[in-house]
Amino acid sequence: MPTFVYMTSCDGCGHCVDICPSDIMHIDPTYRRAYNIEPDMCWECYSCVKACPQNAIDARGYADFAPLGHSVRVRRDEEKGTISWRVKFRNGTEKNFLSPITTKPWGTGYPELKDEPAPSNEMRDSQHLYSEPKYIRMDDGDVHTLESNKLKMKLGVYY
Amino acid sequence: MACETIVEDSIDILVVGGGLGGSGAAWEARFWGQDKKIVVAEKANIDRSGAVAQGLYAINCYMGTRWGENNPEDHVRYARIDLMGMVREDLLFDMARHVDSTVHQFEDWGLPIMKNPKTGNYLREGRWQIMIHGESYKPIVAEAAKKSADKIYNRICVTHLLLDDAKDNRIAGAVGFNVRTGNYHVFKSKTVVVAAGGASNIFKPRSVGEGAGRVWYAPWSSGSAYGLMINAGAKMTQMENRIVLARFKDGYGPVGAYFLHLKTYTQNCNGEEYESKWFPELQKMVGKEYLDPELSHRTHRPIPTCLRNHAIINEVNAGRGPIHMVTMKAFQDPHLEEVGWENFLGMTVGQAVLWAATDVDPKSENPELTTSEPYVMGSHATGAGGWASGPEDISPPEYFWGYNRMMTIEGLFGAGDAVGGTPHAFSSGSFTEGRLAAKAACKYIDDGKAEGIRINDQQVQDRKEEIFAPMERYKIYRNEIVAGTVSPSYINPKQGLDRLQKLMDEYCGGVTVSYMTNEKLLNIGLKKLKIMEEDLESIAAKDIHELLRAWELKHRHRTAECVTQHTLFRKETRWPGYYYRGDAMKLDDKNWHVLTVSRRDPETGEYTMEKAPCYHLVGDEEEKAAKKKAPAKKRA
Ligand SMILES: Cc1cc2nc3c(=O)[nH]c(=O)nc-3n(C[C@H](O)[C@H](O)[C@H](O)COP(=O)(O)OP(=O)(O)OC[C@H]3O[C@@H](n4cnc5c(N)ncnc54)[C@H](O)[C@@H]3O)c2cc1C
Ligand code: SF4
Ligand code: SF4
Numbered sequence: 001m002p003t004f005v006y007m008t009s010c011d012g013c014g015h016c017v018d019i020c021p022s023d024i025m026h027i028d029p030t031y032r033r034a035y036n037i038e039p040d041m042c043w044e045c046y047s048c049v050k051a052c053p054q055n056a057i058d059a060r061g062y063a064d065f066a067p068l069g070h071s072v073r074v075r076r077d078e079e080k081g082t083i084s085w086r087v088k089f090r091n092g093t094e095k096n097f098l099s100p101i102t103t104k105p106w107g108t109g110y111p112e113l114k115d116e117p118a119p120s121n122e123m124r125d126s127q128h129l130y131s132e133p134k135y136i137r138m139d140d141g142d143v144h145t146l147e148s149n150k151l152k153m154k155l156g157v158y159y
Numbered sequence: 160m161a162c163e164t165i166v167e168d169s170i171d172i173l174v175v176g177g178g179l180g181g182s183g184a185a186w187e188a189r190f191w192g193q194d195k196k197i198v199v200a201e202k203a204n205i206d207r208s209g210a211v212a213q214g215l216y217a218i219n220c221y222m223g224t225r226w227g228e229n230n231p232e233d234h235v236r237y238a239r240i241d242l243m244g245m246v247r248e249d250l251l252f253d254m255a256r257h258v259d260s261t262v263h264q265f266e267d268w269g270l271p272i273m274k275n276p277k278t279g280n281y282l283r284e285g286r287w288q289i290m291i292h293g294e295s296y297k298p299i300v301a302e303a304a305k306k307s308a309d310k311i312y313n314r315i316c317v318t319h320l321l322l323d324d325a326k327d328n329r330i331a332g333a334v335g336f337n338v339r340t341g342n343y344h345v346f347k348s349k350t351v352v353v354a355a356g357g358a359s360n361i362f363k364p365r366s367v368g369e370g371a372g373r374v375w376y377a378p379w380s381s382g383s384a385y386g387l388m389i390n391a392g393a394k395m396t397q398m399e400n401r402i403v404l405a406r407f408k409d410g411y412g413p414v415g416a417y418f419l420h421l422k423t424y425t426q427n428c429n430g431e432e433y434e435s436k437w438f439p440e441l442q443k444m445v446g447k448e449y450l451d452p453e454l455s456h457r458t459h460r461p462i463p464t465c466l467r468n469h470a471i472i473n474e475v476n477a478g479r480g481p482i483h484m485v486t487m488k489a490f491q492d493p494h495l496e497e498v499g500w501e502n503f504l505g506m507t508v509g510q511a512v513l514w515a516a517t518d519v520d521p522k523s524e525n526p527e528l529t530t531s532e533p534y535v536m537g538s539h540a541t542g543a544g545g546w547a548s549g550p551e552d553i554s555p556p557e558y559f560w561g562y563n564r565m566m567t568i569e570g571l572f573g574a575g576d577a578v579g580g581t582p583h584a585f586s587s588g589s590f591t592e593g594r595l596a597a598k599a600a601c602k603y604i605d606d607g608k609a610e611g612i613r614i615n616d617q618q619v620q621d622r623k624e625e626i627f628a629p630m631e632r633y634k635i636y637r638n639e640i641v642a643g644t645v646s647p648s649y650i651n652p653k654q655g656l657d658r659l660q661k662l663m664d665e666y667c668g669g670v671t672v673s674y675m676t677n678e679k680l681l682n683i684g685l686k687k688l689k690i691m692e693e694d695l696e697s698i699a700a701k702d703i704h705e706l707l708r709a710w711e712l713k714h715r716h717r718t719a720e721c722v723t724q725h726t727l728f729r730k731e732t733r734w735p736g737y738y739y740r741g742d743a744m745k746l747d748d749k750n751w752h753v754l755t756v757s758r759r760d761p762e763t764g765e766y767t768m769e770k771a772p773c774y775h776l777v778g779d780e781e782e783k784a785a786k787k788k789a790p791a792k793k794r795a
Binding site: 002018019020021022023024026037038039040041042043044045046047059061062063064065066067068069070071072074076083085087088089090091093095097099100101102103104106107108109110112113114116118119124127129130131132133135136137138140141143144145146149151 | 187189206207212230257259264266269292294307338374500505509513550551591594598601605776
């Protein structure tokens with residue numbers, strides 16, 4: 001179907017509506033809870049599932065090829081920086097997985113580009129991007145040019 | 160509906176689409192334009208939008224120059240052979256020489272990149288791919304864009320680019336509508352970076368009914384980058400180079416990590432290796448230059464992706480399907496099994512859901528593979544997109560008109576799927592292209608090229624009427640019928656999409672015709688697309704959500720038309736396995752070792768097609784050396 005929402009768990013907070021890249025999680029005006037308005041435009045990306053604070057959203061495999069009786073549950077924890085998955089097969093087999101999602105406290109590793117020393121005219125005219133050449137070879141090289149690699153544009157035109 | 164008009168004025172850099180390319184542009188623009196106003200207009204929510212919404216398990220483009228692994232020119236050779244000779248080598252080289260700095264930044268921002276415990280280098284999946292724990296790849300990258308931009312507008316579907324009324328062929332901004340409020344948004348901007356992604360759902364998907372959203376490229380990749388640029392009159396290139404992917408059946412789980420890292424391989428229904436069987440005949444079609452398994456064996460030169468598809472397609476058509484991925488061996492190793500599963504959970508959850516639903520455990524059963532419906536995009540193993548200027552220090556005159564990644568409209572830049580001729584950029588390369596475009600856009604402004612831009616009210620008013628017309632139409636005609644969706648006066652976006660997919664599938668080489676087309680079929684296709692364009696004037700939207708779908712469809716339709724025009728123009732089968740021209744089956748280097756370029760006249764709707772030179776930047780030293788070193792050996 002892809003996603004569906006358990007009536008008794010959803011409190012209508014709208015996080016799923018806010019995040020769905022396909023704009024298909026909507027709040028039902030009568031029940032004031034969320035539901036998937038267009039299952040055939042759902043990618044099973046699990047963005048809404050991960051965002052729901054009530055764990056009210058689940059996905060059921062696409063009906064054109066997936067039988068009933070399975071589940072893939074997820075818990076994403078930004079504080080801990082981990083994501084865990086529980087895969088349950090139709091026949092009851094279970095598999096569990098845990099991965100990191102970041103190596104830094106959320107949102108901390110970014111420099112403020114507006115506070116960096118303003119780029120000189122020479123930098124503007126060079127081929128460098130921000131943080132280069134330092135970030136390319138970590139200080140022991142520069143961006144490649146044709147000359148630096150003894151290359152020549154081969155002007156043989158083929159028609 | 161009472162919707163407001165919201166005008167955002169005096170923007171210096173407007174980024175359309177905040178995926179990997181757009182985020183790169185927004186981030187970099189702040190450094191080169193510390194005093195500039197940078198705004199992003201994104202159709203969804205930038206935290207989870209675009210092709211990377213659910214995450215990725217690998218970064219597919221990393222040179223590793225710092226570890227002495229590869230140089231940019233190696234990557235150019237690789238992409239060139241994979242695309243059967245047809246790439247913009249200047250753009251590719253330029254992306255490749257900067258991409259490492261992008262990846263090193265990602266690591267600094269907190270993206271967990273796996274390390275090789277022996278060497279301390281990034282853990283390689285293949286020569287160009289490194290493995291990551293990438294579930295949060297998109298939120299991490301989006302954070303950079305949010306830090307840099309003055310404002311991010313989420314939920315704005317951009318429908319048109321605005322052209323300058325003071326100077327011909329110069330950009331002046333863009334317009335669109337807010338998918339939540341229905342407000343009309345006008346962005347007046349000196350430059351625009353289009354990064355609105357590639358196109359899925361142009362061709363009929365293999366999935367049907369409720370499952371129609373299970374496509375390989377995201378269903379929200381609506382070809383907007385192409386629709387926006389073509390409609391504004393920008394030149395396009397390589398639009399015939401649609402891609403077909405070999406993927407796990409139904410779930411479309413990627414096979415990269417399986418082939419490269421887990422070392423799994425494929426076989427036919429009898430458990431036989433089939434690929435090499437198809438190569439001798441295929442070699443006659445494409446020439447030894449493009450298919451030389453002996454040489455591929457000895458060098459890093461790959462067998463082009465499309466040719467491997469060709470083998471699968473033909474083996475299945477010969478009645479020896481299904482093709483299986485042999486996973487049972489690799490999955491006995493618990494570490495590899497974990498990698499196999501996490502690869503999906505981090506990037507294509509639908510595949511894991513499918514295996515759970517059907518009790519397929521790759522440890523005890525080899526899963527099926529299939530080939531997908533075609534997609535149109537510019538950053539994977541394919542290079543459709545806009546015709547862009549290259550960098551100052553590399554590009555020959557035909558590829559250079561002043562500003563890196565600037566399209567043939569002044570002040571209009573592109574990144575990622577939007578740029579043509581730069582395949583194998585993937586996520587990291589798309590972000591890098593955004594950075595390159597942003598630097599060039601700042602320079603363009605600082606050089607005074609955007610002075611005196613004027614937008615008259617008429618243009619703004621006309622666009623508004625056009626954008627909301629489908630809702631007006633619904634209001635007028637909905638009471639003509641009792642109920643339901645069948646009306647003599649309009650079609651809805653879903654009905655339109657079905658028609659587009661059916662006709663592209665049947666006339667332009669989709670799945671049901673085994674990717675085969677010819678001149679007659681293409682001409683019929685074009686005729687039907689023209690009629691469909693008339694019907695798109697009569698599309699109706701019952702609410703703002705349907706209005707979003709209506710504009711996605713219009714962008715898809717324009718993309719499809721351009722694809723068909725290009726496929727008709729290139730009278731050869733350049734990429735067997737992606738599509739075949741039944742009336743010109745052979746690759747024809749004499750006449751078609753060229754890039755194809757089109758322009759649609761916005762006034763008349765007529766296309767002008769031309770051939771552009773295909774320049775080769777780097778030589779084949781590597782191959783020559785390998786040939787010398789190792790005498791030809793029979794393949795095991
Ligand atoms: C299943 C899958 C697996 C992949 N695996 C890998 C991998 O392992 N490694 C790798 O490096 N790459 C991989 N890729 C490729 C990578 O995701 C793309 O190359 C990259 O995301 C392209 O960047 P982009 O900016 O051009 O497009 P996107 O990232 O798709 O961004 C386009 C943006 O534009 C927005 N948009 C669209 N239309 C409009 C509009 N009209 N108005 C406003 N905004 C709009 C979208 O919402 C989106 O945010 C994979 C892709 C898929 C789908
Ligand atoms: S799984 Fe993804 S596409 Fe489907 S409803 Fe949730 S967020 Fe939207
Ligand atoms: S996020 Fe969860 S609780 Fe909130 S509206 Fe959506 S389904 Fe309901």
